[in-house]
Amino acid sequence: MKTTSIQSMKSILALLAVSLTALLVLPLVNLADAATGEKEYVKLRNEIWNLFFRMTTAAFVVGAVVSGTIIWLVWRFRESHPKNKAPTKWETGEAAH
Amino acid sequence: MGHDTAEWVYVGVICGILAWVGADSWYVEKLVDDVPKDAEVIKVTAQQWFWTFEHKDGTKEVGQLHLKKGQPYKFEITSKDVNHAFNMPDWVIMQDAIPGRINKAWFVPDQVGEFPIQCREYCGLLHYNMRGTLYIEDNK
DSSP states (O other): OHHHHHHHHHHHHHHHHHHHHHHHHHHHHHHHHHHHSSSOOOOHHHHHHHHHHHHHHHHHHHHHHHHHHHHHHHHHTSTTSGGGSSOOHHHHTGGGO | OOTTHHHHHHHHHHHHHHHHHHHHHHHHHHHHHOOOTTOEEEEEEEETTEEEEEOTTSOEEESEEEEETTOOEEEEEEESSSOEEEEEGGGTEEEEEOBTOOEEEEEOOOSOEEEEEEEOSOOSTTGGGOEEEEEEEOOO
């Protein structure tokens, strides 16, 4: 059981690492491409709209992570959850000894 | 893994995303603030309730603006009476026009056509009708 949760934590971390790396690397590739061309001006409206879409994506990711965590907490620590049937060691008083 | 590893990962991910949001916005803001050196200056004057545009050779246009495709332009925006806002929605340009102050905005049109210009700050009775037209022509 513990191994499974460590494995799933590792895959979540790997997924996050890949996503964050992609977010950092893609703009750099874009810049490198732009540098090879002839004289080109910044396309203002493209930059601003692209920023808007990236920020929207970030906002939705944060929203999903935060609300997902809250939903999971409520679901996992409800009284009727099977894992919460047996009293904890703090409830039985074992932890005090 | 300690008992609090997941919490630290959670905090780290959120802080990482927020740091990226700040850095990316700052970078794009610097990028769009940088006016090209060869930009042609257009003086934009707002007053109730029309726009006046002055080209670098001194010619003036009222309520319409003719520009060339591919040429960078820098707008120096001011107002003669109350606060207005110079807005060309299709080009994502909006800048306040304030009496006694010159604000700047710039862009490079990359598409010919007719585009609306409007006031985007409530400036009195006929604010709704303080419009103009931007004509972008081929630079040939």
